[in-house]
Amino acid sequence: GNYTISLPPARVNSQLVNLRVRAVGYQPQVRPVRVEPGTQTFNFVLRQDINRLDEIIVTGTVEGIEKAKVPFAVARLSTEDLPVPALDPLKALAGKVAGVRVAQTSGRPGSSPEIMMRGPTSINGAGRQTGPLIIVDGAIMNVGSLEELGGLDIESVEVVKGAAGAALYGTRAANGVITIKTKRGNTQEGTRFNVRTEYGYSDLNSVDWGQPLNHQLQLDETGTRICASQSGNVAACSRTFDWMTEIHRINGVAADTSRTPQNSQFASLGFPHDLLNVYQIQQWPGRRYNILAQVRAVNPTMLQAVDASGRLASVRYYVSGQYSDEPDAIKGLNGVQQRRGRVNLDYDARNDLIVSVSSMYDNGTRDNRTGNGIFGQLLRGSTPGTDYTARDSLERYFIRSGGGGLHTPTGNGAGTYLYDLENRNDTRYSNRFVGNLTASYFPKSWVTVEGVFAYDNRNRRDEFWLKKGYRTNGLSASVNNGQMEFQNRADEAFNTSMTATFRGNLRSDLATKLQFRALYDEQSIVTNDAYGEEFIVKDIYDLDNIRNQSSKDIESSGQTIKNVGYFAGANADWKDRYIFDATFRYDGSSLFGPGNRYAPFGRLSAVWRVSEEEFWTVPYVDNFRLRASRGTAGSTPRFSAQ
Numbered sequence: 001g002n003y004t005i006s007l008p009p010a011r012v013n014s015q016l017v018n019l020r021v022r023a024v025g026y027q028p029q030v031r032p033v034r035v036e037p038g039t040q041t042f043n044f045v046l047r048q049d050i051n052r053l054d055e056i057i058v059t060g061t062v063e064g065i066e067k068a069k070v071p072f073a074v075a076r077l078s079t080e081d082l083p084v085p086a087l088d089p090l091k092a093l094a095g096k097v098a099g100v101r102v103a104q105t106s107g108r109p110g111s112s113p114e115i116m117m118r119g120p121t122s123i124n125g126a127g128r129q130t131g132p133l134i135i136v137d138g139a140i141m142n143v144g145s146l147e148e149l150g151g152l153d154i155e156s157v158e159v160v161k162g163a164a165g166a167a168l169y170g171t172r173a174a175n176g177v178i179t180i181k182t183k184r185g186n187t188q189e190g191t192r193f194n195v196r197t198e199y200g201y202s203d204l205n206s207v208d209w210g211q212p213l214n215h216q217l218q219l220d221e222t223g224t225r226i227c228a229s230q231s232g233n234v235a236a237c238s239r240t241f242d243w244m245t246e247i248h249r250i251n252g253v254a255a256d257t258s259r260t261p262q263n264s265q266f267a268s269l270g271f272p273h274d275l276l277n278v279y280q281i282q283q284w285p286g287r288r289y290n291i292l293a294q295v296r297a298v299n300p301t302m303l304q305a306v307d308a309s310g311r312l313a314s315v316r317y318y319v320s321g322q323y324s325d326e327p328d329a330i331k332g333l334n335g336v337q338q339r340r341g342r343v344n345l346d347y348d349a350r351n352d353l354i355v356s357v358s359s360m361y362d363n364g365t366r367d368n369r370t371g372n373g374i375f376g377q378l379l380r381g382s383t384p385g386t387d388y389t390a391r392d393s394l395e396r397y398f399i400r401s402g403g404g405g406l407h408t409p410t411g412n413g414a415g416t417y418l419y420d421l422e423n424r425n426d427t428r429y430s431n432r433f434v435g436n437l438t439a440s441y442f443p444k445s446w447v448t449v450e451g452v453f454a455y456d457n458r459n460r461r462d463e464f465w466l467k468k469g470y471r472t473n474g475l476s477a478s479v480n481n482g483q484m485e486f487q488n489r490a491d492e493a494f495n496t497s498m499t500a501t502f503r504g505n506l507r508s509d510l511a512t513k514l515q516f517r518a519l520y521d522e523q524s525i526v527t528n529d530a531y532g533e534e535f536i537v538k539d540i541y542d543l544d545n546i547r548n549q550s551s552k553d554i555e556s557s558g559q560t561i562k563n564v565g566y567f568a569g570a571n572a573d574w575k576d577r578y579i580f581d582a583t584f585r586y587d588g589s590s591l592f593g594p595g596n597r598y599a600p601f602g603r604l605s606a607v608w609r610v611s612e613e614e615f616w617t618v619p620y621v622d623n624f625r626l627r628a629s630r631g632t633a634g635s636t637p638r639f640s641a642q
Contacts, residue, residue: 012037021046065571068625069579069607075100075159090115090146093178097159100176109202109326110336110366112145116175132159132176133169137344137358137436139454140172142523143491148362148432148458150322152196152305153342155183172563174633182358184344185309185316192310198303202329207293209375213384215284218265224285229263229405236265243286243385250400252393256471256480263405288384295374295388295417299327299335318344330374332421334367352443358436368426368462374417388417397422399471423467432458448501455494462487468535478551481534484541488528495521509575517567526558559639562590579607583631591636603631 012035019042022028026046033042067076075097090113094102104113115131134141136149160177169177186192218227218237225240241262250259267282307320320342327335340362347355386401397419436454443449468482497519505511531553532546546552569583581603588598610616611624618624 007035009037011035068609068623069573070627074161077157077159079155090178091151093157093159100159100161107329108370109328110145110147110364112147115178132178133173134178134180135169136180136434137182137454138438138452138495139358139434139436139456140493140495140521141456142493142521143456143525144430144432144458147336148338148340148364148430149180149182149360149434150338150340150342150362152307152322153182153318153320153360155181157181169565172636174635182342182344182360183307183309183318183320184346184356185318186311187316188311190310191308194305194307194309196303196305198301200301202299202301202327202335204292204296204329207290207296209292211291211382211384213283213288215282215383216267218267219282219285227265229265243383244387244390246406247386247398247401248390248392251396251398254394256469257475258400258471258473261400261404261406284384286385287387289387291382291384291386291388291417292374295331297327297329297331297333299329301326314348316346316348318342328367330421331418333369334365336367337365339363352441354440356436356438356440358434358438360432360434362430362432364428364430364432366428366430368428368464369421369424396471400473419471423470424465426462426464428460428462430458430460432456446503448499448503450499450501451497452499453494453496456492458491460487460489460491462489463541465541468538478533478548481547482538483531483533484535484543484546485529485531486541487530490526491523493521493523495519511573513569513571515567515569517565519565519567520563522560522562524558524560526556528554528556530554560590561639564588577609577612579609581605587634589636591639591642593642599634601632601634603629605629605631 014034014036016032016034018030019033020028020030021044023046029044029046031042031044033040067074077093077096081096090102091104093100093115094104094113101116102113103116105111134146136146158177158179158181160173160179219225220227220237220240225242226246227237228239228241230236230238239262246262250261253259302325303322304324305320305322307318309316309318311317322338322340324338325335326337327333340360342360343357344359345357347357349355383402386398388398388401391397398416399419401416434454434456436452438453439451441449463486465484466479466482470479470482472479497517499515499517502514503512530543531551532543532548533551534546534548535541536545536547543552543554565585565587567583567585569581571582572580574580582605583603585601586598587601590597605628607625607627609625611618611622616624
């Protein structure tokens with residue numbers, strides 16, 4: 001960039017000064033300059049700082065401070081570290097921040113990873129927050145999923161591990177803090193556009209999960225048919241059946257149930273007690289199927305995004321829109337679709353006043369079906385001789401493929417994989433708005449006053465139903481005649497804070513900062529649930545269509561959580577080498593009983609930048625520092641513990 005420094009003529013007397021140039025991500029450079037009348041131009045070429053020690057850290061500090069001077073463990077990722085951003089910002093942290101464990105516990109589209117920093121602090125985490133506190137553009141994330149925010153709009157992510165952030169952010173930060181900042185507008189006039197298109201596919205990483213090929217059933221003398229179990233004086237193997245023919249027979253009935261299957265005979269010891277062909281020694285006869293390959297679907301994924309950033313007069317703007325489609329890798333499962341838009345504005349209202357607005361809207365659709373436990377059935381008892389893609393004589397997928405008297409390895413293999421996907425619905429619709437308004441006022445060079453108000457609203461609707469005529473192995477009026485459950489959930493949260501920061505130099509080599517802050521946040525959850533069984537007519541999913549009035553169940557619930565905090569902090573920087581930091585916070589939470597709602601938290605920390613000392617002459621080591629920090633933290637109980 002080009003920068004101009006204007007000096008009054010009275011201060012220009014050919015003196016020699018040091019001109020220091022710095023940029024985030026680069027090593028600073030100092031050059032002696034003699035100030036002469038007129039215009040002088042100096043060009044600087046900065047070297048990249050691989051340690052990035054000049055980056056400004058804002059999370060957990062009294063005010064923005066260089067990374068080299070932060071007295072506790074903190075990590076920062078920017079867009080340079082994330083050349084291929086993830087749809088979920090948390091996934092971007094995997095493998096990039098020491099001490100942070102990001103575990104993807106589910107491969108389903110739309111599932112967010114679990115994140116833990118330096119291990120749990122409680123043996124009993126039931127109902128308690130065990131993950132870090134996440135803040136996006138000043139808004140505390142109380143509801144929804146970070147995937148709804150989108151990863152393409154992320155500018156930087158800062159991570160404070162352990163309890164270091166509790167002094168600034170209270171009890172909820174005992175497990176660490178993640179601060180996410182989204183992109184802002186350019187400082188140059190004009191508009192810059194970016195268009196991004198991604199195509200891929202959703203697939204299973206393998207279809208070979210060790211499905212059993214052997215079996216424990218008795219075969220006839222041809223080794224191709226299953227012996228039916230006999231009783232009394234009837235000779236063993238006097239009746240046999242073909243496996244797939246029997247599966248078609250028991251499923252192909254014009255009813256909401258299946259026929260009773262024949263009992264197959266277990267393989268038994270021969271004479272004289274030969275163990276050959278006993279239990280699961282022999283392979284399944286005839287044709288075998290890879291069941292996981294049968295239900296697998298290689299579906300295309302898509303991401304379309306466009307953004308515009310720039311400046312118009314005194315307003316800097318960033319506007320983006322995205323659409324993503326992430327289908328499942330199982331036949332019939334629709335996955336997740338997201339549609340979102342973002343508008344970020346920064347208005348230079350006056351020389352001493354900046355007003356910033358951040359807003360995001362997301363509309364999502366998610367298929368909550370799991371295929372009725374496909375992997376559990378597959379790995380625990382499904383028979384390799386069943387063609388699960390086949391349909392019965394009435395063009396329906398099978399509802400029974402083993403178990404019981406058919407003696408599949410376990411009862412888990414008795415079900416089907418694809419019938420549910422055509423006869424069950426479980427869909428989630430969500431709408432979310434996140435907004436933030438920040439005003440920064442600089443009445444003097446030594447004082448800054450900042451006010452923040454953030455609002456987060458999410459409405460979720462879950463629609464579940466089983467079709468009228470849903471088939472089961474045994475008669476069940478409540479299931480065969482259909483079921484429905486609709487749930488609405490409204491999450492609303494807001495947080496507001498007022499901060500005053502004072503800066504001053506007690507002497508030429510001692511810079512100090514003092515900060516005071518008051519915070520308040522509130523979260524409310526309201527749910528409404530309606531349930532009913534046995535539809536009067538097909539394909540109308542409404543409580544007015546429920547025949548069994550006694551099965552109707554309509555419920556609602558609500559809860560509100562309030563938190564308040566008061567903060568004071570001080571920072572001293574002596575000779576650019578010795579940094580001292582102290583913070584104190586007094587926190588209150590409605591999750592505790594009336595007599596125990598408030599508690600104090602504090603932190604003392606220091607940094608000694610040894611490599612900045614004159615005696616430091618160690619070759620190849622240009623940064624060495626010692627730091628120490630000690631503080632207190634706490635946690636909050638679950639809502640019902642009040």
